[in-house]
Every structure is written in structure tokens, then in C-alpha cells.
Amino acid sequence: MSPTQLPENSSKGIVAVGIGTAGCNILSQLADYDLEIGSLHFLSCDKTDLTKLQNGEKMLIPLEVGGKVATGYVRGAALKFLDKIEHMVEDADMVIITAGLGGKVGSAISPLVAEACKKYSKKCMAIVTMPFRFENNKHFTAGVALKRLRKLAAGIIVVDNDEILDNAPQAPLLEVYRTINDKIGVALSRLLGGAEESGVAVDMHKLLDTMNSGGYSLLEIVTSSTNGPEEAVKRALKSICRSANPESATKALLYLIGDEKLSSSDLYASMNLISGVIGKGSPEIQYGFSSKQTSTTTAILLTSGYQSTKFDDYDPLSKILADSEIDDAPETSLGLDLGDITSVD
Numbered sequence: 001m002s003p004t005q006l007p008e009n010s011s012k013g014i015v016a017v018g019i020g021t022a023g024c025n026i027l028s029q030l031a032d033y034d035l036e037i038g039s040l041h042f043l044s045c046d047k048t049d050l051t052k053l054q055n056g057e058k059m060l061i062p063l064e065v066g067g068k069v070a071t072g073y074v075r076g077a078a079l080k081f082l083d084k085i086e087h088m089v090e091d092a093d094m095v096i097i098t099a100g101l102g103g104k105v106g107s108a109i110s111p112l113v114a115e116a117c118k119k120y121s122k123k124c125m126a127i128v129t130m131p132f133r134f135e136n137n138k139h140f141t142a143g144v145a146l147k148r149l150r151k152l153a154a155g156i157i158v159v160d161n162d163e164i165l166d167n168a169p170q171a172p173l174l175e176v177y178r179t180i181n182d183k184i185g186v187a188l189s190r191l192l193g194g195a196e197e198s199g200v201a202v203d204m205h206k207l208l209d210t211m212n213s214g215g216y217s218l219l220e221i222v223t224s225s226t227n228g229p230e231e232a233v234k235r236a237l238k239s240i241c242r243s244a245n246p247e248s249a250t251k252a253l254l255y256l257i258g259d260e261k262l263s264s265s266d267l268y269a270s271m272n273l274i275s276g277v278i279g280k281g282s283p284e285i286q287y288g289f290s291s292k293q294t295s296t297t298t299a300i301l302l303t304s305g306y307q308s309t310k311f312d313d314y315d316p317l318s319k320i321l322a323d324s325e326i327d328d329a330p331e332t333s334l335g336l337d338l339g340d341i342t343s344v345d
């Protein structure tokens with residue numbers, strides 16, 4: 001099936017799966033928008049991620065009390081739920097995964113869900129956030145999980161928590177997460193076809209078409225209160241330059257949210273700016289926009305086709321090994337009781 005075709009007459013429609021704390025938070029933001037998502041599922045090893053949720057199916061994957069919480073153990077605990085995970089995706093038209101990489105739950109279980117999609121030949125789109133600069137200890141886990149997801153998912157949208165935050169306010173971390181999730185919610189809702197205002201909507205086909213570039217997709221979200229779209233798009237392009245080589249992108253999808261004066265020349269100028277920076281001058285660019293009463297302009301810019309990004313450096317092993325691999329699957333602890341074994345010859 002080509003990525004631009006969605007099957008008709010599906011039973012479950014699009015199945016969206018939020019995994020771990022960040023994944024559940026981001027997906028629950030999307031639940032507030034009128035999107036064509038058939039069913040919402042939330043998976044976590046932490047009860048508090050699930051209890052606050054209003055809608056959707058919740059799956060708690062318990063970890064042994066006092067047990068280790070390395071990704072291998074989380075993966076092992078999730079394997080006991082593999083039947084349920086496979087059942088969740090087997091009748092889907094398409095599966096969307098949301099997760100924050102770098103922690104234990106999202107990093108361990110997202111690849112497992114993507115594997116289940118592959119087993120049932122379901123198209124899987126992963127939307128992942130990458131850890132903050134200050135979370136150095138999470139970079140390696142995030143890099144490994146991202147690389148693994150890339151092998152399994154049809155497309156990956158990477159959102160850098162640092163870039164979305166733009167300029168870090170002196171605010172408590174939970175408030176910072178809420179601000180970022182809010183922005184991601186607005187951006188994804190527009191890219192997935194929801195639009196509250198008048199304008200030209202982006203639909204799932206445009207999104208899949210942009211992501212069908214054989215590489216990573218990067219999502220930038222910039223709100224500007226001065227100089228309208230030009231300023232917002234310029235800042236989005238700068239943000240891309242910090243994460244990857246923009247010339248290696250081949251496709252872009254721009255969605256502008258502006259005031260009633262948003263004009264065709266604004267759009268034209270924005271597209272010109274983008275084609276001057278990405279894809280060596282001839283990128284494929286699609287767009288959508290909406291106008292409403294607002295004093296700001298928001299540029300939502302998805303660029304796609306990156307074979308590598310700065311996140312590859314988060315997993316230095318992959319660079320050293322190049323295309324060779326020590327082990328294709330990450331370690332998994334099955335937590336077997338080996339109490340009866342008295343000796344091993």
C-alpha cells in the first residue's frame with residue numbers, strides 16, 4: 001500500500017497509542033481535538049500516568065516491586081502483554097505512537113508496539129520527543145530507541161523538547177512540559193487534519209506524503225509576536241539547522257496560523273524562505289493555513305528526508321559500528337524464576 005492511500009472500510013480506523021509519561025500526556029492533548037482517530041490507548045508502567053486520563057483504553061504494565069527498571073526489564077514486563085498489544089494494532093488502518101524517548105517506558109515499549117505493527121503489516125507513525133540538553137543521562141537510551149524505531153516504523157516525527165521550548169523560562173518543569181505539550185498538541189492536531197478556524201486544512205494524506213521520504217521528519221513549532229510569518233518561519237529554519245543538515249531534507253509541510261490579514265504573499269514569502277534553505281533549492285513543499293483573531297503567528301514546519309540528525313550522536317555505538325550490529329534486538333529480561341537450577345555444567 002502506498003503511504004498516500006488509506007484503506008477504506010476499516011474496522012478500527014487510526015489507532016493512537018501513548019506510551020510512558022510523556023507519550024500519555026501528549027496523546028491526551030490530542031484527544032481534545034476533533035480528529036479522525038478511531039481509538040486511543042495509553043500504556044504505562046506507572047499508574048499515575050493513567051489515572052488522570054479521561055478517555056481511552058488504559059493498559060498498566062506492572063513492574064516487580066523493588067525490581068530493576070532498566071529498559072530490558074520494562075521490555076520483559078511488556079512482553080507478558082504482547083497478546084494484548086498485538087490485539088490493539090491488528091485491526092488498525094494505521095497506528096500512531098506517541099512517546100518521550102530517554103526514559104524507560106517509552107523507550108522500551110515503543111519499539112515493541114512498532115514491532116507488533118510490522119508483524120501485522122500495519123503502517124506505524126511514531127511521534128517522539130527527545131530529551132532536554134540537561135538530561136545527558138537520557139541521551140544514550142533515547143538515541144538507541146530512536147534508531148530502533150526508525151527500522152520498524154514507516155515514519156518518525158522527531159520533536160526536540162529543547163527547540164520547542166525556545167527560550168527556557170524560569171518555570172517549574174511540570175509547567176514547562178505543559179507548555180511544550182500544548183504546542184505539540186496544536187501542531188499535531190493541524191497536521192492530522194483538525195482545523196478550528198477558516199483556511200486550508202492539511203489532511204492525513206498530505207502528512208503521509210511529506211513523511212514518505214525515507215528518512216526522519218523534524219517538527220518545529222514557532223510562535224512569533226513580531227513580524228508575522230516571516231519571523232516565525234526563519235526561526236523554525238534556524239531550529240532545523242541546529243538539529244540536522246537542512247539540505248538533506250527533501251520535503252516540507254508548512255502550516256501557518258495567523259491573523260485575518262494573513263495573505264497569499266505571506267505564504268509565498270514563507271515558502272520561498274523554506275526552499276532557499278532545505279532540499280538544495282528544489283524541495284517539495286505542501287502547505288495549509290488558518291486565520292483567526294490573534295496577535296501572533298505560529299509556524300508549524302515539518303521537514304522530512306533526513307538520513308541523519310544530531311540525535312545519531314546520542315548513540316555513539318551506532319557510529320562506531322556503522323551498519324554492522326552486535327545484536328538487532330535490545331536486551332530483554334524475562335524475569336524467569338531460576339530457583340530450581342542448582343548447577344550449570
Ligand SMILES: Nc1nc2c(ncn2[C@@H]2O[C@H](COP(=O)(O)OP(=O)(O)O)[C@@H](O)[C@H]2O)c(=O)[nH]1
Pocket residue numbers: 019020021022023025026100101102103104105106107129130131132135138161177178180181
Ligand atoms: N514534551 C514532554 N516531554 C516530557 C513529558 N514528561 C516527560 N518528558 C520528557 O520525556 C523523556 C522521557 O521521560 P518520561 O516520559 O517520564 O519517561 P517514561 O515514562 O519512562 O517513558 C524525558 O526526556 C522527559 O524530560 C511531557 O509531558 N512532555
Ligand SMILES: [Mg+2]
Pocket residue numbers: 020021022046103105
Ligand atoms: Mg515516566
